[in-house]
Each structure stands twice: as structure tokens, then as C-alpha cells.
Amino acid sequence: MSQYNQSRRKFVSSMLAMAGGSALPFSLNLAAMGSAAAQNASDYKALVCLFLNGGNDHFNTVLPTDPESWRAYQQLRTTADGGSIALPGVGASGGVLPISPTNAAAGRSFALHPSMAAMKTLFDGGRAAIVANVGTLVGPLTLAQYKAGSAAVPPRLFSHNDQQALWQSVQANGAGDFGWGGRIADLIAANTNSAFTAISTAGTALLLSGQKVRQYQVSGSGPKPIANLDDKLFGVPAAANPLRQIVTADSSEPLFKEHAAVTARAISSNATLSSALPPAGAGGVPDPAPYINPNTGVASVNPLALQLQTVARIIAARGTLGLKRQVFYVSLGGFDTHDFQRANQADLLAKVAHAVAYFDSTMASLQGADMRKQVTLFTASDFGRTFTSNGDGTDHGWGSHHFVVGGAVKGRNIYGTMPVTGVGHNLDVSSGSLLPTMSVDQYGATLAIWFGLSWTQTADIFPNIVNFDGRNQAFMNPA
Structure with a gap:
């Protein structure tokens, strides 16, 4: 049925395009009919997708540290020849950074990568949450069903390009022409000037491809x-x-x-x-502080922070541009850490934490306005990685942990199912690669509901959502 509905939408869009100018009012009326509530909104909201290109190793990003989990972690991240990608423990020099989720199960404790001190501050302050084991799914899936091939699974698992596309489109057949950010923008239809509704600072993004809304691309430093x-x-x-x-x-x-x-x-x-746009720097949106590489101590400019500065400048111009709802896409590459993972991921995660903390502080006083409750940043990535090490890194996985940041987030919590640490458990598809327990549909739909869409509209955008219970994962405060 979902594939049929997609085909029908494409057919209607084609007919409208062929009809030319006479069809335009009908097309606009379709958007208006589906978003009456958004049309009357007097507030502003923005979603910012931070895509970690390459597949981030979440096992070294968010770590269970209770004694049983830590023993399994140290053992499985060390190879037979003595190589290890395991991180130092809590309290050790350069060790992982403890966090205290308010909803942690008894006996479990957690920490973040040593490079993510700035993210820890956001988490501890209640402005960041962790969403555990998210991945592409068609419907609920057990390990037995996956191994037996008795239930539908996403196409072309473990492939970079295919899983990036599926994360950003979540189309039922895995080959969608539209992204869920662009479709959200189509249906919300709240802007006087639609040209700046969906904006990428990182080139063409499938996430922002709508049926009516065209994504607008700028460079990391601006138009x-x-x-x-x-x-x-x-x-x-x-x-x-x-x-x-x-x-x-x-x-x-x-x-x-x-x-x-x-x-x-x-x-x-x-x-x-x-x-x-207000200027970058003095008299406008402040420049990010220098980024310090945790491996070398050398100061440099963080390109991800510059992308988020450009996002902040565009948000600051919302009134002039007649904007009430926007979806942004920024990205950082290099997360395909088959080799040199300890050093490379330390640098990458430090850039993420530095940039996100800069963005949060900028939103706290954007030209005198606190915009943190109106702007939500969330991470996404191709997939997670294997728990076991290949010697100096990790290989392609499936489910992964993500961050959601902003004043509207129900922070200092871990949402979803945090799996046990190890291999051979009921979510291990191979080498500790995780069978997801939360679908991208559920993750995106929760953000879309906060953004202002109805459940009917989210079902149109996320074709697999009808297969899941718990569609709203409740990590966002109501609007």
C-alpha cells in the first residue's frame, strides 16, 4: 500500500507539472489543506540535521560503564594480537566522561567519549538527550526473523550510499525521490518566502528534497x-x-x-x-572559538562550526525573510573508521561537540533572543559499526546511538533501548552490529510532531510508521 501511495503522489505531481500554470493554484491548495494549523502559527521553529558521513562508531561515543559492561567492552575492543580501540575508563587519564541519565536502569552507568566534554555539559544541563539504537527498518524485526529471512528488511544494508539515502528518504521501497525533511517542509507550508525553507550548507541533500519545496544550497560560510x-x-x-x-x-x-x-x-x-543576513563576527553572529585538536593540541577553524554559524545567521534573518519554519542540513565527513579509529574519531567527535556547543550558546542569545526552545539539532549517520575491532578500527554496522539537542528536548535522558554490551545477544546480527530497536521513521516522526505536523501528515511522510507501535518516542516536549 505504501508503494502504491508513493506512485500515486508521483503521478499527481507529474500531471500538475504537465498542466503548467493553470494547475498551480490547485497544488498550493493541497499544501494549505494539509497544514492549516501551521499556517496560523505565529512562532518560529527549525530542525537542524547534523549528518555524520561514513557511519559513526557509536560504541565509542556512548558507553555503558557498569562493571559487567566495561569488562565486555575492554575484552571485545581488543584484538588477539594486542591491538585495542578501547578507551580509558572513568577517572583514568584521558578517560571516558561519566553522565547520569535520569532514566538509567538500576545497576547501569554510562559515559561519553573523552573528546565530548562540551556535549557532556549540554547533556548534564538538560539540553541534550541520547536516542539509542536507531536504524533503518521496515517494521519490527527480531533476530530470528532476520536470520530466517522471514520478515522484510531494508534493502542493501551496510552500503554507505544506500543507507544514507534510506536514512534521509525512508521510502518504503528504499529508492525515494523525496527526503523526509523536504516533505515536512512541503506540508508545513508556513513561510511567506518558501525559497529559504530547506537549506543545506553541505551540498545536495536528499533529506531536503520536497515535492514542492526546493532545497537552497549555501556554502559553509554563507551564500x-x-x-x-x-x-x-x-x-x-x-x-x-x-x-x-x-x-x-x-x-x-x-x-x-x-x-x-x-x-x-x-x-x-x-x-x-x-x-x-547579519554579518559573521563583530556586530552580528559571533565567530566560533578556535577548535583545539585533542590529538595535537593545535588550534584551527572548525568547518562544522562555520556551517552552524551560517545556519544561525539565516535563523537571525527569519523576520526579514518571512520565515516561520525551516529545515537545515549540515554535515561532517570522515566517520568511516576502518583504520586509525582512536585518533580519527577523537578529532571528529571533538569537532562535533565543539560545533554543537557553539551553536547552543549562539541560540541562547541570537541578537538578543533566546531561540533554544525553537531550534532542535539532531544527529544522523549512515549506520553504526561493529562492536568487534578489525585491528585498528571497525566495520559497517546497522543500528546506532544519536544526540538530540535544544531547549525543547527532554534532556538528560536516554531514549529507546540501550543494548547489553557484547556479542551473541538478541540484537547482534554479526560481530556486535546492532539490530535497531527504533526505526528512523519513529525518530523522524517524533521530530516532525514537535515541528507541527499531525499524525496523518507524518504517516504520509514516513510510509513505514504504520507498522510500529510507539510512534512518538517522547524525547521532545510538546509545542
Whole structure:
């Protein structure tokens, strides 16, 4: 049924596109019919997806530290030849950082990676939560069903590109054209200017692909104009530069006509956004503090923090741009840690913690306004990794732990099912790779409900959600 509904939506979209301008009012009415509550909203909300490209090793990110768990952890993260990717324990030099979830089961204790001191501060302060063992699922699945092949599983597990696409689209057949962030933006329909509803600082993101809303891309440092558009070019004075006319000229050829329309729209949008943004640094949105590499002690600029600074600048311009709801996509690569995991992940997680803490502090006083309850950042990644080490790193897994950060988050808690530490348990599909106990559909739907969507709308966006109980995982405070 879900696949049929997807095909029907694509058919209707195609018919509207073929009908041309006369179909546009009907298309807009469809959006309005599905989002009356959002149209009347006077507040502002933003979702910010932080995608960890490559598949983050969650077992060294969030760690159970009770004695039984820690013994199993130390043993299984050490190879027969003595190599180890295990981290030092609580209290040791450079050891893991203890946290105290308010909902921790009796006898269990937890910690974060040593590089995540800034994330620990957010967690301890109640502005961050951990969502355990999230992954792509079609429906509830047991280990016996997985091994027997007696229940549906997501297509092409353990593949980077396929699982990134499935995390961002959650389409029933695993090959969706639309992302769930873009579809949320389609249905919320709350902005006067829809051009800046879905924005990526990290290139094209499937997550932001909507049926009506077009994602807008900026660089990590902000919007970039078409080069030489208004400058002297090949000896031609700026005033006589014909480049703008050339790239926006109308044509009777459909392809050229569409290219000119897209280019003209890009030029106009860039001018609008650039003029609305407050500056970066003094007098505007503050610059991030220097990032200190935990391995070398060398200070540098954190590219992820710069992406989040750009997000903050755009949020600061929300009033000028007529925006009430936005979805953002930022990313950091390098998490495919088959080798050199101890050093590489320490650097990567330190960048994540540094950038997220900077973003939280910036939202606390964004041009005089505390926006933390209105902006929620959440992490996503291709998949988790194996518990057992390949010698110097880990291999592709499935379920993984994630962070949700913001003033609307029910913080200082771990949501979902934190698995036992080890291998051979009822969630171990191979080498400690986790069978997820929370679907991406449930994770995304919980965020979508906070954002303002109804359950009917979330079922349209997340086609597998009807297969699960506990659709709302309750890690967000009600709006």
C-alpha cells in the first residue's frame, strides 16, 4: 500500500507539472489543506540535521560503564594480537566522561567519549538527550526473523550510499525521490518566502528534497553569488558585462528555458538572502572559538562550526525573510573508521561537540533572543559499526546511538533501548552490529510532531510508521 501511495503522489505531481500554470493554484491548495494549523502559527521553529558521513562508531561515543559492561567492552575492543580501540575508563587519564541519565536502569552507568566534554555539559544541563539504537527498518524485526529471512528488511544494508539515502528518504521501497525533511517542509507550508525553507550548507541533500519545496544550497560560510556576474570580464567593463543577460535569456527550447529560469531564481534568491543576513563576527553572529585538536593540541577553524554559524545567521534573518519554519542540513565527513579509529574519531567527535556547543550558546542569545526552545539539532549517520575491532578500527554496522539537542528536548535522558554490551545477544546480527530497536521513521516522526505536523501528515511522510507501535518516542516536549 505504501508503494502504491508513493506512485500515486508521483503521478499527481507529474500531471500538475504537465498542466503548467493553470494547475498551480490547485497544488498550493493541497499544501494549505494539509497544514492549516501551521499556517496560523505565529512562532518560529527549525530542525537542524547534523549528518555524520561514513557511519559513526557509536560504541565509542556512548558507553555503558557498569562493571559487567566495561569488562565486555575492554575484552571485545581488543584484538588477539594486542591491538585495542578501547578507551580509558572513568577517572583514568584521558578517560571516558561519566553522565547520569535520569532514566538509567538500576545497576547501569554510562559515559561519553573523552573528546565530548562540551556535549557532556549540554547533556548534564538538560539540553541534550541520547536516542539509542536507531536504524533503518521496515517494521519490527527480531533476530530470528532476520536470520530466517522471514520478515522484510531494508534493502542493501551496510552500503554507505544506500543507507544514507534510506536514512534521509525512508521510502518504503528504499529508492525515494523525496527526503523526509523536504516533505515536512512541503506540508508545513508556513513561510511567506518558501525559497529559504530547506537549506543545506553541505551540498545536495536528499533529506531536503520536497515535492514542492526546493532545497537552497549555501556554502559553509554563507551564500555565494555567481562569479563575475557584475564584474569586469574578459576586458569588458562591468557596466557592459553581458553575462547576466546570457545566463538568464529566455528560450523556446524547454531545457534552455528551464536553465535560465533556475539561474534567474538563484541570482534573485542570493541577492535577497545576502542582504538579509547579519554579518559573521563583530556586530552580528559571533565567530566560533578556535577548535583545539585533542590529538595535537593545535588550534584551527572548525568547518562544522562555520556551517552552524551560517545556519544561525539565516535563523537571525527569519523576520526579514518571512520565515516561520525551516529545515537545515549540515554535515561532517570522515566517520568511516576502518583504520586509525582512536585518533580519527577523537578529532571528529571533538569537532562535533565543539560545533554543537557553539551553536547552543549562539541560540541562547541570537541578537538578543533566546531561540533554544525553537531550534532542535539532531544527529544522523549512515549506520553504526561493529562492536568487534578489525585491528585498528571497525566495520559497517546497522543500528546506532544519536544526540538530540535544544531547549525543547527532554534532556538528560536516554531514549529507546540501550543494548547489553557484547556479542551473541538478541540484537547482534554479526560481530556486535546492532539490530535497531527504533526505526528512523519513529525518530523522524517524533521530530516532525514537535515541528507541527499531525499524525496523518507524518504517516504520509514516513510510509513505514504504520507498522510500529510507539510512534512518538517522547524525547521532545510538546509545542
